[in-house]
Amino acid sequence: MTTTRLAVLAMCALVLLSACTERKPPPPVNDEVKKRDAALVAVVQCLVDHDRIPAAHLEHQPWLKGEKVQPSAELVTWRSDHEETVYEGKTLQAWEDEATAAWPGWRCPF
Amino acid sequence: MGEFVGVDPENLKELTKRLEHLHDLLARQGPAIHQKMQKWGSELSFASLSRLIAAALDDVRDMDARTTRAYELAREQGWSVMTRAPGVLGPVFTRPPVVRLDWEATGWSGDQGRRDAEALTAALAAKDPEAARAALSTLPEHLERHLADKDYQAAFWAGAGPLAVQAARTLYNRTGPALFSAESVGILRALGASLAAASRMRVGTGKESRPLLSTAARDAMTRGSDPWSAGMLAKYGPDGRSWDPRLLADLTRTMLDARAAGKTIWPPARGEAETDTGATRHQRLMAEFDAVGAVLRRAAENGVAARHVLGDPATGLRYARMLVSDSWHTPGYDPGRFLSSYVHPGGALPPVGRVDLSTPVGAFLKAAVSAERGTSADAEESAWSVVHIVQATADFARLHPQTVLPNQVRQALIYVAGRHLPDFAQSVNHDFASGALQQGNKPSNPWVAINKLDELEGFFMQALQKPEEFGVFKGLMASRVSTAVAATIQDPSDRNYLREMGGLFGLIQRVENTHHFEKELRADEEAARDQVLLATASGGFGALSFSNPFGPGTMAEIMTALATPALNDTLDTGHALKALKADMDASRRQVFQVEVPVVQGLLDAGAVHPPPDAPWVRGGRVIPDAALVDWISLHADTRYAGKTLTDWITDAQTAMRMQQ
Structure with a gap:
């Protein structure tokens, strides 16, 4: 009788343990990053449209097709190389942060 | 004639x-x-x-x-050679x-190769292992003698190629404890060595130069109907570096495709197992003569071969998905057959007796991302391999949220992350697209891997599982603070490594929060983290020394330094280290984690010039002592490389989430 009860207890413990270790699937990419993506494209497009980025910074950049900024992996690595570059008195990082905070209400100031 | x-x-x-x-x-x-x-x-x-x-x-x-x-x-x-002569008892030697x-x-050694190929073909066609072994007894010696002989090699492999690759199936023992006799092993070893040598040979000179084994010949050999036998030539053949990377890459793809298609990749079963012990033994035999593992191991040793497979932009992801999987074990067997009907009345039971086979998979994944950083084609394939491994892991995490990958595979994933910290760090704030490209899209810069944020998230969900693993990984990141400071100053672009590392740190923290670890487990994490930091501290912070700060090699140097794997066996060694850890109070730990690496980074980058008699620096290394604390408080507002010392320290604290 005691052994049966022990076995039942052990089973319960196992069920409880497995419940503890169970994890939820990864949450979907949050809104913050979607906003940040849109903000970066808009900011760079704004600076390009108003010639606020020196031509040398844009030479042979594959994410710029014609005059249009393409959201892509290439844009990510270019952004990284210029995050501390100052355009119109603000670093690119600061531009991106501000536009993200104001998104979707952000407008190009020029 | x-x-x-x-x-x-x-x-x-x-x-x-x-x-x-x-x-x-x-x-x-x-x-x-x-x-x-x-x-x-x-x-x-x-x-x-x-x-x-x-x-x-x-x-x-x-x-x-x-x-x-x-x-x-x-x-x-x-x-x-032995005949009977009249009047003599028994056989005699005759000339x-x-x-x-x-x-x-007949003088051409090519002729010899052709005839050896014929002998092999005839011997294997008979399908009798004893007869084949006897007929092939001189083959290993011939193959060895002609290892560097192009005429022989060309003739032999043209004549026997596809069949020679299948030799293992004829040569294996139908009974007995060993699958191959010593003679069979000798033959397989010689065939493996010969194939490896032939795969690397070229004929013709200048523009006419081409591989000795044509593409068609290579295909016929690597795409044979019997992947297990081909794998045995890899198993008994020489180290992976002695093979042509393309041949090994082709062979790897064939093996993985065959495995995925459910073809036979296991050694031939020698009859139905009659006892539980017999079934267990067969599982072990399967593990010992695991053909896919043998090929993966050779490709990993070769390195370039592994990068050819996973670094191909068109097909690499498909193979990465096959590798990043929880299926790397022998099939196991149904124990029900060996139980009495009283215990087990019928029906299939879950398989038991599985043997883990993930070690060569881990080695292969590591090799696939380990090209030297730079602008080479090999570095490009290596970067694509990283992209594909991250994507494959994220797919696995999405499809099997409750399944944990085998330990060896996860260790390889942690290695990938450690080696590509700066790549992951620059990817982490955006979710546009993934791909390998040259940093800043400049042809003079090293190849880097960019992955979408949701892929990185899925990747870390799988890679890091235990509190200690989070601790070790965070410690690794914190130990890169000095390098990140120096790199931010020295990198000719306007990149901020500290900030980017901070973004990655935040992602790791988010992933960790989904685990809901208990408080006690957090202590394990902290201990692991401190240990990494201390191990790095005792070995010297960072590894960055700029020979030519603005030369073309700077970028590759920065990336290599930021990614030097610290996850090695130096952890958890020595009583002195443990004593130091036990002895360390919170404020000293803070100094260790932030101030020391920041000052070290400024020193490495040449932004700080301490007086020659400064007691807190010895041989270019910052010594965490009272003199250093004094120096820091005296220079809190001094500007170094455009920022005050306090700002640098605050940035590092923010990046590593260490604000008090």
């Missing part, structure tokens, strides 16, 4: 043997003769001696080929008769 001459096979054999001795002697003594003659001021030129010695070896091979052919002709004429052979044609 050449010139037919009459020869006495016995004399020819003797002649060949003497020629071989002469060549051996010359090859051994040649350099000494050369040296002596030079010392005595001889005017004779010995420049051609080495060429002549090489030619002598060719002659030996040719004569050997003729001798073999002469004996064959003698046998065709009815001669046998072979004089035969006529085509001196020119």
Whole structure:
């Protein structure tokens, strides 16, 4: 009788343990990053449209097709190389942060 | 048709043997003769001696080929080495008769290769392992002698290629404890070595230069119907570096495709197992003669081969998905068959007796991302491999949220992350697209891997599982603070490594929060993290030394330094380290984690110039002592590389989430 009860207890413990270790699937990419993506494209497009980025910074950049900024992996690595570059008195990082905070209400100031 | 001459096979054999001795002697003594003659001021030129010695070896091979052919002709004429003579009891040795052979044609060692290929084909066609072994007893010696002989290699592999690759299936033992006899292992080893050598040979010169094994020949060999046998040549063949990377890459793809298609990749079963012990033994046999693992191991040793497979932008992801999986074990068996009907009335039970096979998979994944950083094609494939491994892991995490990958695979994933910290760090704030590209899209910059944020999230959900693993990984990141500070200053672009590392740190924290670890487990994490930091501290913070700060190598140097794997066996060693850890209070830990690495980074980048008698720096290394604390408080507002010391420290604290 005691052994049966022990076995039942052990089973319960196992069920409880497995419940503890169970994890939820990864949450979907949050809104913050979607906003940040849109903000970066808009900011760079704004600076390009108003010639606020020196031509040398844009030479042979594959994410710029014609005059249009393409959201892509290439844009990510270019952004990284210029995050501390100052355009119109603000670093690119600061531009991106501000536009993200104001998104979707952000407008190009020029 | 050449010139037919009459020869006495016995004399020819003797002649060949003497020629071989002469060549051996010359090859051994040649350099000494050369040296002596030079010392005595001889005017004779010995420049051609080495060429002549090489030619002598060719002659030996040719004569050997003729001798073999002469004996064959003698046998065709009815001669046998042992015959019965009238009046003599038992067999006696007889000399072979004089035969006529085509001196020119049979002199080519290519001819020997062709005939060895024929012998192999005939022996394997018989499908009798005993007969095959006997018929092939001289093959290993021939293959070894002609290892560097292109004529022989070309003829042998053209004639026997696809069949030779299948040799293992004929040669294996139907019974007994070992799957292969010593002779069979000798034959497989020689075939493996020969194939490896042939795969690396080229014929023709200049523009005409091409591989000795044509693409068609390679395909016929690697795409055979019996992947298990091909895998055995890899198992018994030489180290992966002795093989042509493309051949190993082709072979790897074939093995993985065959495995995915459910084809037979296991050693032949020797009858149905009758007992539980027998079934367990068969599982172990499967693990020991695991063909896919053997090929993966050779490709990992080779390195380039692994990068060819996973670094292909078109097909790499498909193979990465096959590798990043929880299926790397033997199939196991149904234990129900061995239970009495009283215990188990019927129906299939979950398989038992599985043997883990993930070690070569882990080695392969690591090799695939381990090209030297830079602008080379190899570095490009390596970066694509990273992209694909991250994507494959994210797919796995999405499809199997409750399944944890085998430990060896996860260790490889942690290695990938450690080696590509700066790539992951620059990817982490955006979710546009993934791909390998050159940093900043500049052709002079190293190749980097960019992955979407949701892929990175899925990747870390799988890679890091235990609190200690989070601790070790965070410690690794914190130990890169000095390098990140120095890199931010030295990188000619306007990149901020500290900030980017901070973004990645935040992602790791988010992933960790989904685990809901208990408080006690957090203590394990902290301990692991401190240990990494201390191990790095005792070995010196960072590894960045700029020989030429603005040269083209700077970027590659920064990335290598930021990613030097610290996850090695130096952790958890020595009582001194443990004592130091136990002794450390919170405020000292803070100094260790932030101030020291920041000052070290500024020093490495040449932004801080301490007076020569400063007690807190010795041999270029910052020593965390009272003098350092004084120096820091005196210079809190001094600007270094555009920022005050306090700002640098705050940035590092923010990046590593260490604000008090």
